[in-house]
Amino acid sequence: MPPLSTVDTLIERYQLQPHPEGGWYRELHRSPLEVQRTDGEGRSALTLILFLLPGGAVSRWHRVAGADESWHFIGGDPLELLQLPPAGGDPQRSWLGFALEDPSLLPVAVVPAGWWQAARSLGAWSLVSCCVGPGFSFADFSLLSDHDPATYPAGALPAWL
Template sequence: MNNLEGLIQQHQLKRHPEGGWYRELHRSTALVQRPDAAKRPGLTAILFLLPKDEISCWHRVVGADEAWIHIDGADLNLFQCKPDGSGLQETSLNRNNPLHVVPGGCWQAARCDGSYALVSCCVGPGFDFADFEMLRQQLESKRPVLPHPELI
């Protein structure tokens, strides 16, 4: 068993639709109501493992901010664009810069600079797959043009 397989087993991770591996660690029992009237847990938190040869494809969480927190491993390169695809920001998460928050509705993607990156992702109001969109699942005619097409 290699180190990556060991981490997956140790943390009981499963495949994430955007790429990588995850496990939910926390889901608040307290519900909050968003401005669009949707009710969600106040906060959710996951562990997310991104191996070297995988990407976290362009995706977004509508109606909730997502905080990425570096825990272990190599640098994680995080990409972010506004909902219309403009304003590319690139952030490297590591022990010297462990936290970055992606505002709700913004597109985001990630890749790892080494063998793996282990992060926590906290979403508030809490994550629900009903609010999750992957760019590659949208009709091409409706997709915003985002940089780094290799991340689709």
């Protein structure tokens, strides 16, 4: 039997499951504290997941309604994160990672509620944690590819669908 790859080891060690946007994840925390959003929907105050993107995979364009999402680099290779405001425009790029000699790498980025986002590893794999507040619910999650292409926001790169 061949040895497990680093990606396979991480999936096994952290008991990760496939995510609909791509990559692998596991929810680590869902706050028991409930909050009410301005639209009247109740959610956990905060949720936290581990999220693994293997090289060559993408976190497809998606958005979370009614909640901000922060991405925190944990390990592996740097990760490229794209963001688009709801109406579209030029994608805003962030690179997450750690390298003292590279000031373009940041350990954290925040995606505002309702903004489109997509990501990819710039190497063999990238491991991040993502926090959503108010807490994540799949009822608030939307993949761009599930929408009519005529409604895609300008700037949504087709290769990331």
